[in-house]
Amino acid sequence: xxxxxxxxxxxxxxxxxxxxxxxxxxxxxxxxxxxxxxxxxxxxxxxxxxxxxxxxxxxxxxxxxxxxxxxxxxxxxxxxxxxxxxxxxxxxxxxxxxxxxxxxxxxxxxxxxxxxxxxxxxxxxxxxxxxxxxxxxxxxxxxxxxxxxxxxxxxxxxxxxxxxxxxxxxxxxxxxxxxxxxxxxxxxxxxxxxxxxxxxxxxxxxxxxxxxxxxxxxxxxxxxxxxxxxxxxxxxxxxxxxxxxxxxxxxxxxxxxxxxxxxxxxxxxxxxxxxxxxxxxxxxxxxxxxxxxxxxxxxxxxxxxxxxxxxxxxxxxxxxxxxxxxxxxxxxxxxxxxxxxxxxxxxxxxxxxxxxxxxxxxxxxxxxxxxxxxxxxxxxxxxxxxxxxxxxxxxxxxxxxxxxxxxxxxxxxxxxxxxxxxxxxxxxxxxxxxxxxxxxxxxxxxxx
Numbered sequence: 319x320x321x322x323x324x325x326x327x328x329x330x331x332x333x334x335x336x337x338x339x340x341x342x343x344x345x346x347x348x349x350x351x352x353x354x355x356x357x358x359x360x361x362x363x364x365x366x367x368x369x370x371x372x373x374x375x376x377x378x379x380x381x382x383x384x385x386x387x388x389x390x391x392x393x394x395x396x397x398x399x400x401x402x403x404x405x406x407x408x409x410x411x412x413x414x415x416x417x418x419x420x421x422x423x424x425x426x427x428x429x430x431x432x433x434x435x436x437x438x439x440x441x442x443x444x445x446x447x448x449x450x451x452x453x454x455x456x457x458x459x460x461x462x463x464x465x466x467x468x469x470x471x472x473x474x475x476x477x478x479x480x481x482x483x484x485x486x487x488x489x490x491x492x493x494x495x496x497x498x499x500x501x502x503x504x505x506x507x508x509x510x511x512x513x514x515x516x517x518x519x520x521x522x523x524x525x526x527x528x529x530x531x532x533x534x535x536x537x538x539x540x541x542x543x544x545x546x547x548x549x550x551x552x553x554x555x556x557x558x559x560x561x562x563x564x565x566x567x568x569x570x571x572x573x574x575x576x577x578x579x580x581x582x583x584x585x586x587x588x589x590x591x592x593x594x595x596x597x598x599x600x601x602x603x604x605x606x607x608x609x610x611x612x613x614x615x616x617x618x619x620x621x622x623x624x625x626x627x628x629x630x631x632x633x634x635x636x637x638x639x640x641x642x643x644x645x646x647x648x649x650x651x652x653x654x655x656x657x658x659x660x661x662x663x664x665x666x667x668x669x670x671x672x673x674x675x676x677x678x679x680x681x682x683x684x685x686x687x688x689x690x691x692x693x694x695x696x697x698x699x700x701x702x703x704x705x706x707x708x709x710x711x712x713x714x715x716x717x718x719x720x721x722x723x724x725x726x727x728x729x730x731x732x733x734x735x736x737x738x739x740x741x742x743x744x745x746x747x748x749x750x751x752x753x754x755x756x757x758x759x760x761x762x763x764x765x766x
Contacts, residue, residue: 325766326375329487333372334712334721336479341718344371347477348714354473360466363526367758369470372712373483374726374742374759376440381763383449385737387639388436388730394632395456395610396430396735401627402609410623411614412645412667412697416581417605423595425604430734431505432603433498433572434611435461435741438639440728441705451728452704453640454663457670458611459603460521460574463741463758464494464731465533471760489764492739494731495537498572501734502602503543506570509600515569517545518562520553520590522575531574550575550587560593571601577608578668613699614667616643641702646693655700659686667697679703711744711759722746724757739763 337344348371360367401407408418425431435457443450471491474480506515517538519531531547538545552563560568571590580587593599609615618624619636620643628636644651646664655662659678666674676689693700710721724744731738745756 323375323377323380325377325487325764326380329375329483329762329764330372330709332486333479333483336482337371337712337719344479344719345714345717347371347479351473351477355470358469358473359529359532360469361529362466367466367470368756369474370711370713370724370744370757370759371474371479372759373480373762374740374744375762375764376728376740376742377764377766378489380440381740383443384440384451384728384730384740387449387451387635388732388737389735390632390635391436391453391639392430392732392735392737394628394636395458398627399429399607399610402615403606407618408609410618411609411612413609413612414581417577417608420577420581420591420594420605421608423605424597425601425606426509426597427505427600427602427604428508431501431508432458432607432610432732432734433461433464433501434458434603434607434732435463435729436732437727437729439704439706439726441707444638448638451639453616454701454704455613456611456615457729458607460576461731462527462530462574464498464738465530465537466527467739467741467758467760468493468495468537469533470758474760484762487762487764487766489762489766491760491762494733494738495534496541497731497733497736497738498534499538499541499543500736502538502570502572504734505602506600511569511600514543515600516567517543517570517572518548518553518560518568519545519572520548520550520575521573522551522579523549525574527574534572550580550583550590553589553593555589555592555596555598558596558598560589560599568599571599573601573603576670577605612668613643613665613701614645614697616640616701617645617699620644641704643699643701646690646698646700648694651700652690652694655690656687659683661703663701663703664689664693664698665701667699726759 355366436453437455437457438453441450535545535547546562548562554561619640662678664676678686706725708723708725711724712719713722727743729741739761742759742761743756744759
């Protein structure tokens with residue numbers, strides 16, 4: 319789906335021709351999709367998932383070099399995971415004392431026992447050994463969206479337009495739910511469990527992505543694994559076991575609640591925290607993964623200190639795929655930030671969902687100066703702007719379709735040491751997030 323991917327461009331042209339060949343019929347298909355999504359409860363907050371009818375396209379030949387880089391990145395992160403628990407590195411990352419206490423607790427799992435996602439953009443390669451992929455965030459604490467995309471695929475792939483398209487441009491979609499379950503079951507065995515575990519998917523009932531947990535629960539149950547969705551406030555730690563709201567024991571927690579949210583509401587989450595401290599429950603993702611998701615780590619990759627931990631070829635890779643990033647603090651870096659407004663982004667070092675981000679190229683000089691001062695007073699990083707691909711995608715108009723320019727990101731899921739399908743989101747602006755008005759597109763990997 320990029321200008322450096324001719325196969326994807328050809329496939330996109332084919333899908334457009336299918337829409338234009340029968341505008342009324344394809345619009346009816348879209349309405350049927352939306353109705354099925356409503357019936358299935360596919361919502362973010364109180365609104366249906368904004369799904370684009372067209373596929374997000376990437377050819378296998380374009381994806382393979384990205385996957386090779388992701389495999390290298392995974393090896394680096396797995397090796398860094400225990401090292402970053404040392405006081406010096408947690409201080410540099412800006413991790414609070416309360417979080418450090420949780421991070422240092424033993425998880426009784428191999429390093430790399432994560433369901434994670436790398437967020438970035440796929441642009442033109444800059445050299446023969448460069449995929450063109452640039453990472454802007456490591457989402458390793460509690461990434462979402464995978465089950466939503468699986469559910470959208472189940473619905474959209476049954477339309478006649480998609481069936482025709484798949485015949486003309488063979489490819490495949492990689493379901494995420496089976497890979498998530500595989501990570502949980504493998505972690506359970508590594509933790510010392512035997513037999514089929516009872517799983518609890520845990521997050522606050524008020525989060526906007528709560529509907530996704532029901533999808534995962536249903537998938538796990540369909541594969542013979544008893545699963546519940548639980549709010550941390552519903553749990554109880556009694557007689558050495560973590561119990562759900564029905565008093566039934568929980569073996570594995572698939573943690574979707576963020577570390578900082580648990581600590582901010584520690585009394586409400588006491589049962590979960592106590593069970594983890596006691597080693598009474600297998601948790602994925604374990605708390606010890608938190609240092610890998612803080613954006614300050616991306617800044618450390620560009621500092622001399624990281625040369626103590628990584629080999630020269632590893633640093634070369636990391637510094638190519640991660641744009642220049644710096645921790646915002648008083649000192650010489652401020653002059654750099656003020657001089658480079660049009661090429662920089664300011665973002666919370668430990669934020670998510672697009673909150674608190676400042677795009678320098680959209681601000682005046684005075685507003686940028688104010689944003690920099692805000693960043694200094696809080697924990698922020700500055701990051702160099704990367705190339706953001708833009709493509710024309712279909713939107714309903716009248717009784718047919720029109721094509722509008724959308725920006726597209728590229729966010730591969732990582733299931734422990736397995737590379738999954740990239741999530742690809744569309745947006746009319748540079749904030750690519752469903753929460754801030756973006757759309758989801760189902761990724762189709764072309765064989766050609």
